[in-house]
Amino acid sequence: MTTYKLALIPGDGIGVDVTDAAMTVLDVAAKRFGFALEPQTFPWSCDYYLKTGAMMPADGIETLRGFDAIFLGAVGWPDTVPDSVSLHGLLLPIRKAFDQYANIRPHRMLAGVEGPLKASEFDILCIRENTEGEYSGAGGRVHQGKGNEVAVETSIFTRVGVERILRFGFEQAQARRKHLTSVTKSNAQKYSMVFWDEVTRELAAEYPEVTVSHMHIDAMAAKMVMNPQDLDVVVASNLFGDILTDLGAAIQGGLGFAASANICPDRSGPSMFEPVHGSAPDIAGQNIANPIAAIWSGAQMLEHLGETDAAAAVLDAVEAATAKGIGTRPGQNTTDDITAAVCAALEA
Amino acid sequence: MTTYKLALIPGDGIGVDVTDAAMTVLDVAAKRFGFALEPQTFPWSCDYYLKTGAMMPADGIETLRGFDAIFLGAVGWPDTVPDSVSLHGLLLPIRKAFDQYANIRPHRMLAGVEGPLKASEFDILCIRENTEGEYSGAGGRVHQGKGNEVAVETSIFTRVGVERILRFGFEQAQARRKHLTSVTKSNAQKYSMVFWDEVTRELAAEYPEVTVSHMHIDAMAAKMVMNPQDLDVVVASNLFGDILTDLGAAIQGGLGFAASANICPDRSGPSMFEPVHGSAPDIAGQNIANPIAAIWSGAQMLEHLGETDAAAAVLDAVEAATAKGIGTRPGQNTTDDITAAVCAALEA
Ligand SMILES: CC(C)[C@H](C(=O)O)[C@@H](O)C(=O)O
Ligand SMILES: CC(C)[C@H](C(=O)O)[C@@H](O)C(=O)O
Numbered sequence: 001m002t003t004y005k006l007a008l009i010p011g012d013g014i015g016v017d018v019t020d021a022a023m024t025v026l027d028v029a030a031k032r033f034g035f036a037l038e039p040q041t042f043p044w045s046c047d048y049y050l051k052t053g054a055m056m057p058a059d060g061i062e063t064l065r066g067f068d069a070i071f072l073g074a075v076g077w078p079d080t081v082p083d084s085v086s087l088h089g090l091l092l093p094i095r096k097a098f099d100q101y102a103n104i105r106p107h108r109m110l111a112g113v114e115g116p117l118k119a120s121e122f123d124i125l126c127i128r129e130n131t132e133g134e135y136s137g138a139g140g141r142v143h144q145g146k147g148n149e150v151a152v153e154t155s156i157f158t159r160v161g162v163e164r165i166l167r168f169g170f171e172q173a174q175a176r177r178k179h180l181t182s183v184t185k186s187n188a189q190k191y192s193m194v195f196w197d198e199v200t201r202e203l204a205a206e207y208p209e210v211t212v213s214h215m216h217i218d219a220m221a222a223k224m225v226m227n228p229q230d231l232d233v234v235v236a237s238n239l240f241g242d243i244l245t246d247l248g249a250a251i252q253g254g255l256g257f258a259a260s261a262n263i264c265p266d267r268s269g270p271s272m273f274e275p276v277h278g279s280a281p282d283i284a285g286q287n288i289a290n291p292i293a294a295i296w297s298g299a300q301m302l303e304h305l306g307e308t309d310a311a312a313a314v315l316d317a318v319e320a321a322t323a324k325g326i327g328t329r330p331g332q333n334t335t336d337d338i339t340a341a342v343c344a345a346l347e348a
Numbered sequence: 349m350t351t352y353k354l355a356l357i358p359g360d361g362i363g364v365d366v367t368d369a370a371m372t373v374l375d376v377a378a379k380r381f382g383f384a385l386e387p388q389t390f391p392w393s394c395d396y397y398l399k400t401g402a403m404m405p406a407d408g409i410e411t412l413r414g415f416d417a418i419f420l421g422a423v424g425w426p427d428t429v430p431d432s433v434s435l436h437g438l439l440l441p442i443r444k445a446f447d448q449y450a451n452i453r454p455h456r457m458l459a460g461v462e463g464p465l466k467a468s469e470f471d472i473l474c475i476r477e478n479t480e481g482e483y484s485g486a487g488g489r490v491h492q493g494k495g496n497e498v499a500v501e502t503s504i505f506t507r508v509g510v511e512r513i514l515r516f517g518f519e520q521a522q523a524r525r526k527h528l529t530s531v532t533k534s535n536a537q538k539y540s541m542v543f544w545d546e547v548t549r550e551l552a553a554e555y556p557e558v559t560v561s562h563m564h565i566d567a568m569a570a571k572m573v574m575n576p577q578d579l580d581v582v583v584a585s586n587l588f589g590d591i592l593t594d595l596g597a598a599i600q601g602g603l604g605f606a607a608s609a610n611i612c613p614d615r616s617g618p619s620m621f622e623p624v625h626g627s628a629p630d631i632a633g634q635n636i637a638n639p640i641a642a643i644w645s646g647a648q649m650l651e652h653l654g655e656t657d658a659a660a661a662v663l664d665a666v667e668a669a670t671a672k673g674i675g676t677r678p679g680q681n682t683t684d685d686i687t688a689a690v691c692a693a694l695e696a
Contacts, residue, residue, distance in 0.1 A: 076535065083535030084542055092536070116574050117464055139502075139539035149507040153540035154487075159497040185587070187424065187431030188440070191487035192501035194432055217587075218594035225573060225598040226464050239533070239565075243591060246566035250573040 001036055004305050007067040007270070008039040011090070012046050013279030014289035015073020021291030021339040022071070022298040025314060028343045029302065033310040039071070046077035046086050055089030061097045069301050070094065070272040073294065074279040088137065091274075096131050098269030100262035101161065102168045103128035103241060104300070105276060107228075107248035107258070110292070111323035115253045122228035125172055126248055128241020129165040130262055133157055133192070135238045157192045157237070162199045168265060169235035170207040179232035181213045183220045183240050196237065221247060249276050256290030256330070261300040273301040287334045292318055292327050295342060313346060320345035349384055352653050355415040355618070356387040359438070360394050361627030362637035363421020369639030369687040370419070370646040373662060376691045377650065381658040387419070394425035394434050403437030409445045417649050418442065418620040421642065422627040436485065439622075444479050446617030448610035449509065450516045451476035451589060452648065453624060455576075455596035455606070458640070459671035463601045470576035473520055474596055476589025477513040478610055481505055481540070483586045505540045505585070510547045516613055517583035518555040527580035529561045531568045531588050544585065569595060597624050604638030604678070609648040621649040635682045640666055640675050643690060661694060668693035 008023070010016040023039060030037050042063075044056040055075075057063070064070055075091045076083050094100070107124040109115055139153040166182065173180040182200040186193035197214060204212045215223065217240045223230070224247050236244055249258030258276035275293035283289055295318055303311035320342075322328050327338040356371070358364040371387060378385050390411075392404040403423075405411070412418055423439045424431050442448070455472040457463055487501035514530065521528040530548040534541035545562060552560045563571065565588045571578070572595050584592055597606030606624035623641030631637055643666055651659035668690075670676050675686040 082542075084538040087535050088538065116466060118466060119464065135536045137538065139537075141539055141543060143507075147507055149543070151505045151540045151543035152502050153505075153537050154500050154502045157499045157501075159491075159495055185590075187435050188483045188587075188590070189487075189501050190432040190436065190485065191489055192499045195489060195497070195499035218590045221569060221591050222594045222598035222603065225595065226602065239536075242533075242536070242566045243569050246570040247573065247595075250570035254574065255570065 001034060003036040003038050004068040005066070006037055006039040007064050007070045008041045009044055009070065010041065010073040011044070011075045011279065012077045013074055013281045013284035014277075015075070015279050017285065017287065017289040017335050018275060018291040018294035019071060019073040021335050022294040024339050025295050025317070025342050025346065026298045026302065028346050029310045029314050032313070032346065033307060035307060035310070040067075044090055045075070046081040049081050049086065049089065055086055061093065064094065064098075065269060067270045068305060070270050071298065071301060072272055072274040074275070074277065076279050077281055079281065092135065092137075094272055095262050098264045098271070099131065099266075100264045100269070100272055101129060101131045101165055102263040102265055103130040104261045104263060105245040105248060105258065107245070107252045109252055110257060111319045112325055113253040113257060113322055113328045115251055117225065117228070117251050119228060122231065122251070124228060124231045124248060125176065125233050126241060126245045127165065127169045127172060127233060127235045128245060129161065129236070129238050131238075132161045133238035155192050157195055159199065162196055163203065166200055166203050166235055169233055170203055170210055173210045173233040174207060177232040178210050179213070180210050181215055181220070181231055181234045183215050183217050183234060183236040183244065185217050185240075187216060217243070220244065224248065224251060245276060253328070254330070256293055256327075257296070258293050259296035259300055261297065261304065263304065271304055273297040273304075287336055288331060289335050290327055290330070291335050291339055292322070317342045317345035349382060351384040351386050352416040353414070354385055354387040355412050355418045356389045357392055357418065358389065358421040359392070359423045359627065360425045361422055361629045361632035362625075363423070363627050365633065365635065365637040365683050366623060366639040366642035367419060367421040369683050370642040372687050373643050373665070373690050373694065374646045374650065376694050377658040377662050380661070380694065381655060383655060383658070388415075392438055393423070394429040397429050397434065397437065403434055409441065412442065412446075413617060415618045417653060418618050419646065419649060420620055420622040422623070422625060424627050425629055427629065440483065440485075442620055443610050446612045446619070447479065447614075448612045448617070448620055449477060449479045449513055450611040450613055451478040452609040452611060453593040453596060453606065455593070455600045457600055458605060459667045460673055461601040461605060461670055461676045463599055465573065465576070465599050467576060470579065470599070472576060472579045472596060473524065473581045474589060474593045475513065475517045475520060475581060475583045476593060477509065477584070477586050479586070480509045481586035503540050505543055507547065510544055511551065512613075514548055514551050514583055517581055518551055518558055521558045521581040522555060525580040526558050527561070528558050529563055529568070529579055529582045531563050531565050531582060531584040531592065533565050535564060565591070568592065572596065572599060593624060601676070602678075604641055604675075605644070606641050607644030607648055609645065609652065611652065619652055621645040621652075635684055636679060637683050638675055638678070639683050639687055640670070665690045665693035
C-alpha cells in the first residue's frame with residue numbers, strides 16, 4: 001500500500017479546525033481507494049512565535065523537504081503578531097524555498113451554493129505567480145518618522161520566473177478550454193508589466209492552439225464580476241493573482257469555498273495545499289468554520305500525489321453535501337456536521 | 349455672469365463622443381443656473397502623437413495651468429500607440445504636474461440601472477491616491493532579452509503623499525457616514541504598506557468621530573462584491589484605488605456609469621474630470637457610447653467650481669433619464685438620445 005508522508009501545519013485560528021476536518025475526509029478517501037496518509041503535525045504558528053521568537057525553527061525548511069506534500073491551515077493572528085512578521089516567517093518562505101511558483105486556485109460554483117452575482121455559470125482556473133514580483137520583499141524606508149520619510153517597495157520579475165508561470169498557464173489552458181488571459185498593468189507599470197506582456201507574446205507563439213487575451217488588472221477585476229463566464233485560465237503576478245483569487249472566492253460564494261495549491265511543478269521539493277481563507281480569530285475553535293475550502297485543497301493534494309480517482313471522489317462528495325444545502329450558508333451547520341456529511345457521501 | 353475657462357481634451361476614441369455629449373448637458377445647466385462655460389479644445393491624443401511625436405506639446409502643462417478646470421474624455425489607442433507611451437505622455441503627467449492627488453470616484457446604483465450583483469444598496473466614495481505609489485514610473489530592465497533578464501518596478505510612497513490623501517479621505521468621511529476603510533497589503537508588502545498603515549493610525553487619532561477599518565486589498569476586493577453596503581469612504585493607493593474603482597464601476601452596472609474627479613485640493617493648479625472608462629476604439633464615433641459617466645464627471649466639475657446647485661441638478665437629470673430606462677442597457681439608446689433625455693430633464 002502506498003503511504004504518503006504529509007507535513008501538517010494547522011497554523012493559527014480556524015486553520016486548526018479546518019485541517020482537522022479535512023484530514024478526517026482524506027482518511028476516508030485513503031481507506032476507500034487503498035492508500036495511506038501519514039501526517040506529522042508541526043505546531044508552527046503565532047503561538048509558536050510567542051514562545052520561541054520564530055514562526056518555525058531555523059531548520060524548518062529542511063525538515064519539510066523530506067515530505068511528499070505540505071498541508072497548511074492558516075497563518076496569522078494580527079492581535080499578537082503583526083502579519084508582516086508571521087507571514088514572512090512561515091507561509092511566504094515555504095512558497096519560495098520549494099519553488100512553489102504555481103499557485104492554482106479554481107473558481108466555480110459548487111452545487112447548492114448561492115453567490116453574490118446574478119450569474120453563476122463560470123469555471124475559472126487562476127494561476128498565480130507565487131515566488132517573486134510584488135511580494136519579493138525588497139525595499140526599505142528612509143527618514144523614518146520624519147516629514148520627508150520615503151518608503152520604497154520594489155517588485156522584481158525575472159525572465160525565469162515569468163516564463164515558467166506563463167508556460168504552466170499555457171499547459172493548463174491546453175488541457176482545458178484553450179483560452180488564456182494574461183493580466184498585467186502595462187499601461188501604468190512600464191518596466192515589469194511591459195516585460196510580462198513581451199514574454200506572454202513570445203510563449204503564445206509556441207502554443208498556437210491557445211487563444212490569448214491581454215487584460216489590465218483593473219478591467220479584469222471588473223470582468224470577473226460582469227462576465228466571468230468568458231474566462232478559462234487566468235495567469236497573473238503574485239499581487240494581481242492574490243487579488244483576483246479573493247475576488248474569485250467572493251463570486252463563488254465566499255472564502256469558505258476557495259481552495260488553493262502551491263505547486264512545485266518539477267517536484268524538486270514538496271508542494272503545499274491550503275485554503276485561501278485566513279485564520280479568522282473571531283470564530284476559531286468554535287466548530288463553526290466552513291471546512292470545504294480545506295477539503296477541496298486536500299483534493300488538490302490527492303490529485304498532485306497521483307490519486308486522481310480519490311481526488312475526484314472527494315470533490316464529488318463535497319458537492320453531494322452542498323447540493324443538499326449542507327455547508328452552503330454561514331453558521332447553518334457545524335464544522336463537524338459538514339465533515340460528517342462529506343464523509344458519508346464519500347463512503348456511500 | 350461668472351465664466352469658467354475649461355481646457356477640453358477629448359482625447360481618443362469615444363472620448364470625443366462623450367465629452368461632446370457632456371458639454372451639451374453642461375451648457376444647458378449653465379444657462380439654467382446663470383453661469384457660462386468657455387471651453388478651449390486641445391486635440392492632444394494618439395492621433396496628435398502620430399503627427400507630432402508627442403502626446404502634447406512641450407509647453408502643454410504650462411498651457412493648462414491657466415484654466416479653471418480640465419475636462420478629459422479618454423486617452424489611448426493601443427493599435428497605434430502603446431498605452432505605456434500614450435498614458436505616460438498625457439494623462440499621468442497632468443495628474444502629477446498639478447498635484448491632483450485625490451482621485452474621487454463615487455460608486456452607487458443610479459435609479460433604473462441593473463448591476464451584476466444581487467445587492468444594490470451601496471454608496472461608496474473611493475478616494476484613490478493619484479500621484480505616486482505603484483505608478484511612480486521608477487524602475488528598469490537589465491539583460492534585456494537574455495535568459496537572466498530582470499525587470500524591476502519600484503513603488504515610492506512619501507509621507508507627504510500618504511498623509512495628504514488620508515487626510516483628504518478623513519475629511520470626506522467626516523462629511524458623510526463617518527466611516528473610513530484604508531486599503532493596503534501590509535501582510536505581504538512590509539515597507540510601503542506598513543508605512544501607510546502607520547500613517548493611517550496617526551491620523552485616525554486626529555479624527556476621533558471617524559471609525560477606521562484596515563483591510564487588505566484582496567479581502568477588500570471580495571468585500572466590494574459580497575458586502576458593499578458596509579463601505580462608506582475607501583482610501584487606497586494609486587494601484588489599489590485603480591483596481592477597486594473598476595470593480596466599483598462593475599458593481600454599479602459598468603464603466604458607462606463610473607465618474608471620476610482628479611482633484612488638486614489646495615487649488616494651486618486646475619483639477620481634471622474624466623470618466624473612468626477608456627477610449628473603446630471598437631465603438632468610437634458610432635453614436636453608441638454611453639455618455640453618463642462623462643456627464644457625471646461634468647457634474648463633479650461643476651461642484652468643484654462651486655456651482656453646487658447646478659451639479660446636483662445635472663445628477664438629478666441623469667437619474668430622471670435612467671429611471672425611465674434611458675441609457676441603462678448597452679446599445680439600447682444612442683449617445684444623442686441619452687444626451688437629449690438628460691437635457692430635457694434638466695430643462696424641465
Ligand atoms: C496571507 C497572505 C500573505 C497571502 C498572500 O497574499 O499570498 C494570502 O492572501 C493568500 O492569498 O494566500
Ligand atoms: C489608463 C490608466 C493609466 C488609468 C490608470 O490606471 O490610472 C485608468 O485605468 C484609470 O483608472 O484612470
